[in-house]
Amino acid sequence: MQYCPRCKVKIRGNKRCCPLCQGLLEGEPESPAFPVIKKPAVSQVSFFRIVTFVLIVLEIAMITLDFLTDRALPWVSLTEIYAVICWADLWIALYFRNNVIKMVTIELYIAMVICLIIDIGSGFRGWSVEWMIPSTFVGMAIITVIIAKILHISLEVYIIYLFTNVMLSLLQTIGTLSGLNKFPAPAVISMALLLIGGAAMALFRSRELKSATGKWFNL
């Protein structure tokens, strides 16, 4: 332990001078009081910049190829879309790496929107609103609970995701009531299951739900 003869204080760790009087210290320095965090060779920010650069190069190459071949190659535009999806996915994964549930939730919501857009864009055969979206809402609730159990996340932390899931699943009423959804059974069942879950949360877990929604809306 180090010692400042002027201030008559003992100092832990390894200091070059006294933190009070800046004077010279006596005694043997110890190992630092706080651990030194090693920086990774390539930080995540520069890794992401490299990936973004690769994406930009790829997109420019694909647009050029598309132009030179007079839009004859169908896989070109598909590659462009997939590259952007992969890039966005990586961004989400890096950004929310400390919150797996948030990451998975956002990815699944994006997947639902993308499927809806693809369905509408390809002539709206209805597979997105009839099957994909209803099953994803229910699947998302199950996955959220499974991840929380595996990672020992407390209900207070993840109940907001379940609650949001129930609320957003009710948007399916738009497709069901407007007649856009020609086969509404899966959507209706998915909403019914999630509403039962929502009612259970509101009745038996009201304390966690109240605290979680309070935090959410205060932000």
Ligand SMILES: [Zn+2]
């Ligand atoms: Zn001192």
